[in-house]
Amino acid sequence: MDEFRRGAIDSLPLGLTAAMFAVIFGAASIAKGLSFFEIMTFTSFVFAASVQFATLSIWADTMPFATVIISGFLIASRNIFAGMVLGHTFKNRGFLQKYLSIFLFTDISYVLGVKNQNTANPFIYMAGVGIMVYSLWVFGTLIGLLVAEYLTAAILESLAYSGAMYMGLLVLMLVKPIGGVKLPLILAGLTTLILVLLDASQLMIMLGSVSVGGICNYWLEPQKNKKVETENG
């Protein structure tokens, strides 16, 4: 139970930040005309801020199924890479723990899971993180529904931009444990910037960034190891 409690406590700073976005989501959903039942079902089952906001932007009485599903897949596709890392963390933990972990898996649980992968039981730790973040997310949405009428469009717009800031925070949290900003990340960032300026699609931007970062790191890693070996004599 200690691991579970530690996970829940560790997730509070990021979870509370996520809850702020849940408040925005709840209020913005009311503004879009969703019913209470639709909003709470949506937030409880989907539980993925970026996908929820993207879907909300095209919410209507009828929606283009393929567009919503493909954009949802593209936005959530970073989970594929995170899942690869998570799979290695749970390598000796059995089938059930490995696949049950996907249900409460978020960017926050990934960030904290990577930082604390040497805990006695990473599954229990991440369950603590996941359940705390899930509760804060659902509770935040509910608060958003209740305060929606008091928030003006200008406030909602400002708060919506803070989503970009939140993603930046996640990047920094992942960068710190690997020893700071590395050359592959700088090149991936530059590739993203160039593709944005060229008006490329989101899929192309992500593939470009991931390919450049991944290939560059894979190529540089043996050279880094050689340098360390030389320094150690």
Added chain:
Amino acid sequence: MVEPWIIILALPFVIYFTRTLGIVASDFIPENSRIKSTLSILPICAILSFFIPAVLKGSPYEIGVSAFALLLYWFSNNAIVSMIIGIMGLLAIRFVF
């Protein structure tokens, strides 16, 4: 074109599919330092590819406030304080400029 409830039911499957795909793929990826190090870079690159376009949509003031909040986190390691200051800054910009 479909009704919203179909989207609400279908989206979780898409999200769980991406997570499962990654975990299944990890079974086929050898665990050595070179690959492990590269795998740890990929999610950061993926988030960067959403972060940079999103941040560029803001005004210069909004970009400045975001940069300040992120620098504050980098040096203080305090996520809550950085985000609160960042969000207050964004609200201040909206009402001052």
